[in-house]
Amino acid sequence: MADDANRRTAPTRRDYMKYGGAVVGGGLLAGCTGQSDSGSTPEATPTESETSSETTTPEDSSYTASISPVGEVTFEAVPTNVMAYSPQYADMLVGLGHAESLNSLGFAEDYGTSLNYFLEEFDASIDTSGLTQLFSNGSFDKEVLYELDSDVHLQDPAWLSTFDGWSKEDTQEITEEVGPFFANRYSRQHAQPPKGWRDGYRYYTLWEISERVSQVFQEGERFAALKQEYEKLYSHIRTNLPPKADRPTVGLVSYWDGEFYPYRMNGPGFGKAHTRPMGVQDVFADSDRTYAENYGASYSFEGMLEADPDVILHIFAVTPWYDWDEIPQTLRDDPLGQKLTAIQNDRLYASGTSFQGPLTNLLQLEMTAKQLYPEQFGEWPGYEEGDSYPAFSKDEQLFDHARVADIVNGEL
Known part of the structure; x- marks a missing residue:
């Protein structure tokens, strides 16, 4: 883009967030410290979960969260301006009490309508009036991500690479200049990620992904309370089949x-x-x-x-x-x-x-x-x-x- 050179001389989100870990399959954050997820495991039972490392000390208020294929990300503060492409991440934001941080969706009106059919039962909703629609003509413009200036992008970079006109270099640029990506798309049906992202790509359950997102927003207690309700419901259904x-x-x-x-x-x-x-x-x-x-x-x-x-x-x-x-x-x-x-x-x-x-x-x-x-x-x-x-x-x-x-x- 014509103004990329000028843009890169300005302060970036690295003043706000620090990144750790290597991105599986692409090394988007190569050279940083930490470890990324590797290997592949079957889905966990409803009572199984894994937690990412978390560090909070009197001298250092930073904390980390990790997800495949991104790896480990270190946050200096809880994100308050959040891009989410797919509706399940907007659902997570509502459940974790951070709906007001959402700035966009892939298909804002359609996704919002679908979500609100369910969310209104819990006296909650997604207000789509101020959301940016990300999808347009087969992809979305990288410039939109600069304009949104999100603290975190709840979109899988492996899936992002399948959009027209996107490359790993584009994803690395947004990661460095705006904010990190944090999502896992291919766990939806255990589909094969695109070439360049398959090595070590890991599949999670819905509740494992939700737990990892809860760590980004420091809402472990709220997540645990929701999961407890899920486990009771799951048990009730399975017991009475x-x-x-x-x-x-x-x-x-x-x-x-x-x-x-x-x-x-x-x-x-x-x-x-x-x-x-x-x-x-x-x-x-x-x-x-x-x-x-x-x-x-x-x-x-x-x-x-x-x-x-x-x-x-x-x-x-x-x-x-x-x-x-x-x-x-x-x-x-x-x-x-x-x-x-x-x-x-x-x-x-x-x-x-x-x-x-x-x-x-x-x-x-x-x-x-x-x-x-x-x-x-x-x-x-x-x-x-x-x-x-x-x-x-x-x-x-x-x-x-x-x-x-x-x-x-x-x-x-």
Whole structure:
């Protein structure tokens, strides 16, 4: 850029933050001290967690947090101006009490609408009116990151490298001149990172990522309180599942222009953190067409009728990206669609999103349990465009919604 030379002579965020550790796969912070994450481990059980090193002394108020593929980052103060691309990180900011620090989202209005469907249940929300939309014409301009002047960028630099016009040099420049990156994208479905980032890339659970972000914002107590509610909910659901023989067959799909795009219910990654615990019989478990593995694969109505699950969950249906007023009627009107068992038994449900942080995850677990197992967990009332999350009575809730709202509001 024309003014890069002048810009680099000005004070940088290195006056505010110091960086430690090497960035896995690219050495963006090569030459700094510390260690980065290495190796790859399977997802932890719901009660497992790891913590990054943290240093606080009377002489030095700095502290560290680490995440793959970034490595270890040292902060001099809690970030107050934060860029987040994906909605799960905005969810984390709300849950940790730092929603006001958010300055941007990849798709500000759409992500905000999707988040608020869930967040409003906890007397919280994302105000999109002042947020910068990052995505534009296949990428986003590096100049936007200079203008935002963020203390930290909650975006995976490995994923950032796949955007048009971005290179590791660009990422290094922003890291040095503006602020560090801190996120992990490919844990969503355990997909392979791009070349140059694969060596040592580590996959985390949703709650492990959330814990690492909580360390950035020094909100360990609030994170622990949220995780305690999650563990109680998870245990409640798993303990009350019916025997395997009595569980329904389920298809997790998205429907678009006459085709069904299947996902694996029990697949790895935080994108399935609300479906995997349900232990269902997944009709697409052995399919070679699931969306995570082959983005061009799909099933016609004939193929869907052959699979014929007892229940169909439509992923992302409670977001602005699908017209839920139209999809159920389209399936009921189709000569083959109306033969589907799930359609005949009124068991086509609008499901949630794979871009889930801790707050969304809690409600999506409750939602999915009710959709799949109404006899055990109570009926799900359905969804229409513009609905809010259902106002269940305390007896109908699978976890204490008011307690989570208190945590969000800092009443620990």
